Each structure stands twice: as structure tokens, then as C-alpha cells.
Amino acid sequence: MHRRPTQADVARLAGVSKSTVGFALSDRYDIAIPETTRQRVKRAALEINYRPNLAARALNSGRMNAVTIAFPGSIHSYYARVLEMFEYHSNLHGYHLIASTIGSLDSHNSGLDFATLLHGPSDAVMLVDAFGHYLPNVHEILSGPKPVISMGITEIDGIDSIVIDLMAGADAACRHLIEGGARRMMYFGANMPQDDIPAYIEKCLTSDDADPRCIAFCRAARAAGIPIHMVGGYLSDRSATIDTLEAYIAAHGCPDAIFCHNDILAIRVHGVLRRMGYQIPRDVRLIGCDGIEACEDMEPPLSTIQQPVREMCAAAWEFLQARLAEPDRPRQYMRIPARFLPRASS
Amino acid sequence: MHRRPTQADVARLAGVSKSTVGFALSDRYDIAIPETTRQRVKRAALEINYRPNLAARALNSGRMNAVTIAFPGSIHSYYARVLEMFEYHSNLHGYHLIASTIGSLDSHNSGLDFATLLHGPSDAVMLVDAFGHYLPNVHEILSGPKPVISMGITEIDGIDSIVIDLMAGADAACRHLIEGGARRMMYFGANMPQDDIPAYIEKCLTSDDADPRCIAFCRAARAAGIPIHMVGGYLSDRSATIDTLEAYIAAHGCPDAIFCHNDILAIRVHGVLRRMGYQIPRDVRLIGCDGIEACEDMEPPLSTIQQPVREMCAAAWEFLQARLAEPDRPRQYMRIPARFLPRASS
DNA sequence: CTGAAAGCGCTAACAT
DNA sequence: ATGTTAGCGCTTTCAG
Numbered sequence: 001m002h003r004r005p006t007q008a009d010v011a012r013l014a015g016v017s018k019s020t021v022g023f024a025l026s027d028r029y030d031i032a033i034p035e036t037t038r039q040r041v042k043r044a045a046l047e048i049n050y051r052p053n054l055a056a057r058a059l060n061s062g063r064m065n066a067v068t069i070a071f072p073g074s075i076h077s078y079y080a081r082v083l084e085m086f087e088y089h090s091n092l093h094g095y096h097l098i099a100s101t102i103g104s105l106d107s108h109n110s111g112l113d114f115a116t117l118l119h120g121p122s123d124a125v126m127l128v129d130a131f132g133h134y135l136p137n138v139h140e141i142l143s144g145p146k147p148v149i150s151m152g153i154t155e156i157d158g159i160d161s162i163v164i165d166l167m168a169g170a171d172a173a174c175r176h177l178i179e180g181g182a183r184r185m186m187y188f189g190a191n192m193p194q195d196d197i198p199a200y201i202e203k204c205l206t207s208d209d210a211d212p213r214c215i216a217f218c219r220a221a222r223a224a225g226i227p228i229h230m231v232g233g234y235l236s237d238r239s240a241t242i243d244t245l246e247a248y249i250a251a252h253g254c255p256d257a258i259f260c261h262n263d264i265l266a267i268r269v270h271g272v273l274r275r276m277g278y279q280i281p282r283d284v285r286l287i288g289c290d291g292i293e294a295c296e297d298m299e300p301p302l303s304t305i306q307q308p309v310r311e312m313c314a315a316a317w318e319f320l321q322a323r324l325a326e327p328d329r330p331r332q333y334m335r336i337p338a339r340f341l342p343r344a345s346s
Numbered sequence: 347m348h349r350r351p352t353q354a355d356v357a358r359l360a361g362v363s364k365s366t367v368g369f370a371l372s373d374r375y376d377i378a379i380p381e382t383t384r385q386r387v388k389r390a391a392l393e394i395n396y397r398p399n400l401a402a403r404a405l406n407s408g409r410m411n412a413v414t415i416a417f418p419g420s421i422h423s424y425y426a427r428v429l430e431m432f433e434y435h436s437n438l439h440g441y442h443l444i445a446s447t448i449g450s451l452d453s454h455n456s457g458l459d460f461a462t463l464l465h466g467p468s469d470a471v472m473l474v475d476a477f478g479h480y481l482p483n484v485h486e487i488l489s490g491p492k493p494v495i496s497m498g499i500t501e502i503d504g505i506d507s508i509v510i511d512l513m514a515g516a517d518a519a520c521r522h523l524i525e526g527g528a529r530r531m532m533y534f535g536a537n538m539p540q541d542d543i544p545a546y547i548e549k550c551l552t553s554d555d556a557d558p559r560c561i562a563f564c565r566a567a568r569a570a571g572i573p574i575h576m577v578g579g580y581l582s583d584r585s586a587t588i589d590t591l592e593a594y595i596a597a598h599g600c601p602d603a604i605f606c607h608n609d610i611l612a613i614r615v616h617g618v619l620r621r622m623g624y625q626i627p628r629d630v631r632l633i634g635c636d637g638i639e640a641c642e643d644m645e646p647p648l649s650t651i652q653q654p655v656r657e658m659c660a661a662a663w664e665f666l667q668a669r670l671a672e673p674d675r676p677r678q679y680m681r682i683p684a685r686f687l688p689r690a691s692s
Numbered sequence: 693c694t695g696a697a698a699g700c701g702c703t704a705a706c707a708t
Numbered sequence: 709a710t711g712t713t714a715g716c717g718c719t720t721t722c723a724g
Binding site for chain 1: 716717718719720721
């Protein structure tokens with residue numbers, strides 16, 4: 001492995017100047033170069049297997065041709081789908097995709113802190129589901145060196161956002177449970193302040209600054225005049241989740257309906273309930289959220305709220321392009337509703 | 347958003363030269379700079395919120411501080427775990443991680459072709475489960491501009507490889523089925539040459555150049571004197587998979603044991619079988635592969651072959667570091683066995 | 693139509 | 709101990 005060929009090498013071989021090479025190789029037809037010279041340059045480049053040095057190009061142009069996509073916590077099935085979907089667009093447009101998880105202050109995961117992300121080698125940062133500890137300081141974003149675009153169930157004030165409106169879907173799900181006769185309905189969450197759930201419930205009832213699923217759940221239960229049971233906390237791993245659920249059921253008995261924060265959780269809950277001998281939906285009705293494929297493979301198939309991943313990523317890419325082309329344009333904003341998908345589990 | 351501050355700006359503010367800034371900011375203590383000057387420089391940098399220009403650094407140093415990780419086809423649960431695990435190491439060492447799927451020639455997915463990957467803005471490429479259409483030309487790798495490291499169930503001759511030895515686990519799984527009384531055992535695959543399965547079976551029996559699961563399956567069945575049923579093909583989506591399985595069962599009846607190419611597939615098969623009224627493991631015994639968490643949440647929990655993702659990623663990172671430090675060192679090679687994990691489904 | 697040259701921001705060898 | 713300078717490879721302006 002010796003030195004990589006540069007445009008200078010191509011120029012020497014083709015017997016032209018460096019700039020001619022640059023123009024010819026980047027197919028700039030606004031510069032008048034005879035077709036024969038163009039071909040000669042291209043052949044020379046091919047012959048010595050010339051590849052542009054991306055760092056040099058980036059230094060000169062100020063463009064990295066890369067985008068960072070950042071996920072909160074860990075990359076589970078749903079985020080993997082978002083990643084894949086977004087990658088489709090970035091590939092199509094010749095962008096490289098830097099994938100990252102964001103580390104929060106309290107959690108002990110290894111994710112990058114936001115500043116590192118923001119100053120990393122990309123032209124823009126896509127934040128997926130930024131909330132709570134993952135929600136960066138807006139001032140830091142606005143004074144930062146590159147555009148940030150938020151996508152997912154949360155939005156960031158003043159920042160380009162594609163927000164999936166879970167509220168309608170979550171509300172439909174909860175009302176579906178209630179109308180089906182749920183009296184002891186429970187919300188099972190993976191990202192709730194474990195220490196003070198009553199305060200969180202109060203927050204859900206009175207403000208809009210909480211997880212839309214939780215808001216919908218609390219309000220639907222309140223409206224129906226049934227008690228608000230929220231269980232969960234920062235459940236990092238599978239066994240913690242299972243222990244929490246089992247402990248709850250041992251102490252309070254089994255709810256007649258469970259709305260889970262996401263499908264992964266719903267699948268776990270499904271397993272726990274069946275192992276404890278409960279029948280779904282006869283004894284307990286179960287609903288998840290996200291719309292991952294595995295839900296359909298459960299027995300019975302799990303009801304869920306379908307996240308419009310395809311539309312979200314397509315819109316995010318559009319927003320990104322527009323923002324890069326015109327950094328000072330007004331804030332871009334789009335809401336996409338998520339639909340409740342009833343299946344046999346509820 | 348105006349011009350980003352550079353080291354020259356810091357130098358001006360601190361009243362020193364550019365190189366002093368460079369040395370001070372990179373904490374090079376081999377250069378004698380008085381502590382007071384160092385502090386003055388750092389304060390100045392902080393004051394104007396200086397951040398290094400990564401493109402410039404990369405151009406100068408020849409290092410991007412980024413690694414590309416590439417997956418075949420789509421990023422499902424198992425690959426998401428690999429991604430996350432590998433990201434742990436890259437984050438820890440200050441590397442950015444470029445995630446990509448590789449597009450094969452025949453499939454219509456949007457993945458990048460290997461040459462693009464190889465010439466992308468990273469210092470090395472990690473190939474996960476490179477096989478078949480995803481397996482790049484070895485010469486292209488060796489004459490390429492950066493190290494390539496293979497990880498997963500396949501290895502690449504002459505290229506640094508961490509190979510997960512699935513053979514032992516797959517063999518244990520198949521023998522477990524046979525010893526449990528399987529007479530009509532089936533392999534359900536997602537990446538097989540659909541058009542000529544007999545030839546593929548022959549290949550599995552006679553050569554080592556095939557999927558280790560398939561090899562183990564064919565040989566175990568042959569050794570036990572039972573027929574070799576392989577079903578599948580290039581099953582891209584969920585419904586194609588289900589149709590294929592249902593068609594097979596309609597035509598040939600239900601096997602008494604199914605070994606699936608991976609857990610995602612096993613979960614689908616699980617759903618199809620239960621919906622058709624078959625009991626697991628009474629009527630059919632079922633085994634998957636990869637060891638994704640959701641297997642444990644099935645009813646009954648699914649037997650699987652546990653991929654040692656953590657060990658693989660740790661070893662891959664070690665290999666990478668060693669290779670970057672010493673490009674001409676001899677080929678690095680490591681085999682890690684994957685263990686069969688029997689559960690109630692078999 | 694083509695070539696020379698400046699400059700992107702950083703690093704490191706070399707001079708003071 | 710600090711400053712000067714060359715150069716990484718590319719893009720692009722400006723002369724010829």
C-alpha cells in the first residue's frame with residue numbers, strides 16, 4: 001500500500017493541468033473543455049485507480065457529505081427500522097450516515113454526548129425521539145455549527161421538526177380498551193420518573209409536556225372515571241421489566257387491560273402474562289406501540305400504534321435538503337398522525 | 347451563523363502563534379510550553395467556543411477517526427445489537443461510526459456497493475456476515491486504501507476475521523432435534539438459492555463453502571438417515587416468508603421439527619404454526635438462531651443458537667486497533683463458538 | 693480552452 | 709520556549 005494517487009498524478013498522466021482534471025472529473029460542463037480531453041482525463045484516472053480524497057474535498061468545500069442520526073438509549077427493532085429507512089435516502093443522495101446513540105447524564109450507557117455529536121464530521125444531525133435527558137439545549141443547537149432536525153414523537157421548539165402525532169392513536173387505543181370494558185387499565189412504561197409517579201400523572205393531566213401516550217392514557221382514564229395505574233420506570237433490561245411487572249401483579253392482581261410504552265415491552269408483557277396463566281385478550285387485553293413486525297407474529301397478534309416511519313424519514317430528508325440549501329429559511333414543521341391498529345390482543 | 351473560529355483566532359486572542367495553540371490544545375507535553383501559556387490558550391479557545399475542524403485534521407493526519415460498519419441486506423434485531431455493541435467500543439475510543447447496508451447486485455435494496463464503502467470517509471471497514479453477493483472481491487480489499495475486517499459467521503481468506511463458529515451450535519441443535527425423535531426435520535432458510543435446492547444440499551454435504559447452519563443440518567440429517575428437507579429462498583418480506591411456509595405445509599404436511607435460519611424467521615414460523623393449530627413442541631419442535639431477546643418472550647420460549655455478540659465486537663475492536671497501528675502485521679484470526687441454547691420450544 | 697495559484701484549517705518540522 | 713512555514717488534496721478564481 002503506497003501513496004494514493006491524487007489529481008496531480010492524473011494530471012501528469014493525462015498531460016493536462018490539475019485544474020483541468022478537477023473540472024473534467026466532476027463533470028462540470030459549465031467549463032469549456034474539449035470532449036477528447038475529458039475522456040483522456042477520465043481514462044487516466046481510471047488507469048491509476050484514482051479516488052478523490054474526501055477529507056480534502058470536505059476541507060475545501062465545507063461539506064462532509066455525511067449526516068449523523070442519533071437515537072436515544074439503545075437501538076431496538078423500531079429504531080433499526082428508522083435507521084434503515086433513513087439510510088435509504090442518504091444512500092440515494094450519496095451521503096454517508098453516521099449512526100449514534102445519545103448518552104444521557106444519568107444512564108450509564110455509552111452514547112455520545114450531544115456536543116460531540118454536534119461537532120462531529122457531518123453536515124447535519126437528525127435527532128430521533130429527543131426527549132427528557134436526550135433533549136439538548138435549544139440554544140446550543142441554534143448557535144451550533146450545523147443544522148439539527150428533530151424527528152419522532154417529540155418536537156423541539158424553534159428547530160425543524162417532523163413530529164409523529166401519537167396522541168390521536170394513543171387516545172384511540174385507550175378508548176378502545178375502555179369501551180371494551182376495561183375497569184382496571186394499566187399503563188406500562190419504560191421511561192417514567194419511577195420515584196414520583198403521582199406527580200407525573202398530575203403533569204400528564206395538566207400539561208402537554210409529557211409523553212403523548214401517557215397524556216392520552218391519563219386523560220382517557222380520568223374521562224372514563226376509572227383509576228389511573230401507571231407502572232414502570234427506567235427499565236433498562238429485560239429482567240428488570242419482568243420483575244417490575246410480576247411484582248405489580250403479585251401485589252395488586254392482574255389489570256384487565258395493559259397499554260405498553262412500546263411493542264418490545266408489549267411482547268415481554270405478553271410472555272409474562274401467558275406464563276402466569278392469563279389469557280389474552282380474555283383476562284387481559286394488551287396494546288403496544290410502534291408497529292414493529294413481530295407484533296403480527298404473536299399469538300394472539302398484538303394491537304399496536306403504527307408509526308409512519310416511511311413518511312417520517314421521507315419528510316426528514318426533504319427538510320434536511322431544504323435546510324442545507326437555505327440555512328436561514330423559516331422553521332420547517334410537519335405533523336404526521338400515527339394510527340391505532342387494533343388486532344386480536346385487544 | 348458566521349465563520350467558525352479557527353486556531354488562528356485562538357492564537358490572536360491568546361497572543362501566541364498558531365502552532366503554540368495547536369500544541370497546547372492537543373495537550374502535547376513533549377513540547378515545552380509554560381503552564382501559564384497553556385492555560386491562556388485553553389481559556390481563549392473556550393471563550394470563543396473553538397472546535398477543531400475535523401476535515402482539516404483528517405486531511406493533514408490522514409485519519410478520519412471514523413469506522414464504517416456494513417451489514418448485508420437489512421438491519422434487523424440481531425444486527426441492531428451488533429451495531430450497538432460495536433458502537434460502544436467506537437464511542438469509547440472517540441471514533442465515529444458510519445453504518446451502512448451493502449447492496450447486492452441482484453437484490454433491489456438500496457445498500458451501498460462495496461467500492462463506495464471502501465472509499466468512504468472512514469479509516470477502516472468492518473464487514474458483518476459478508477457472504478454470497480455481499481462478499482467483496484478479496485483483491486479489491488487487499489489493494490484498497492484501508493483495512494477491512496470481517497466479523498460474523500463467515501470469514502474472508504487473507505482478511506482479518508473474527509468468525510463465529512456456528513457449526514458446533516447448529517450441529518448440537520440438529521442432533522438435539524434428531525435425538526428427540528425428529529423424523530421429518532426441516533430447515534427453513536432465508537438466503538438459499540431457491541431455484542436449485544438439491545444442488546445446494548449436495549454442496550452442503552460435500553463442501554465447506556455454504557452456510558454453516560445448512561451444512562450442519564444436511565450432515566446431521568444424512569448421518570441420522572432421515573430425509574433432508576430444505577425450504578425457503580431469498581425471502582425478503584414477512585408475507586413472502588409466511589406464504590412459503592404455508593404452501594409447503596399445505597403440500598407436504600407439517601414437519602415434526604423446524605430449524606430456522608434466524609430468530610426473526612423462527613418467531614414468524616412460531617406464529618404461523620400456532621395459527622394453523624399446531625402445538626409447539628408437541629407437534630412441531632422449533633429452533634431459531636442468533637439469540638435475540640424476543641425469543642425468551644415467546645410461548646413457549648424459543649430455543650436458539652446464541653451469537654457471542656459482545657465477544658465478537660470486543661475482538662473486532664482489538665483487531666481493528668492492531669491493524670491500524672501496524673498495517674502490515676500478519677493476518678489476525680479468531681474463532682468464537684456459538685452455543686446452542688435449548689428452551690421449551692424444542 | 694487551459695494553467696497557475698490561492699486558500700480551506702490543521703499539524704509538525706524547522707528556526708529562532 | 710515560541711514563531712515561521714510548508715504542505716496535506718481539492719476547488720475555484722483569475723490570467724493567459
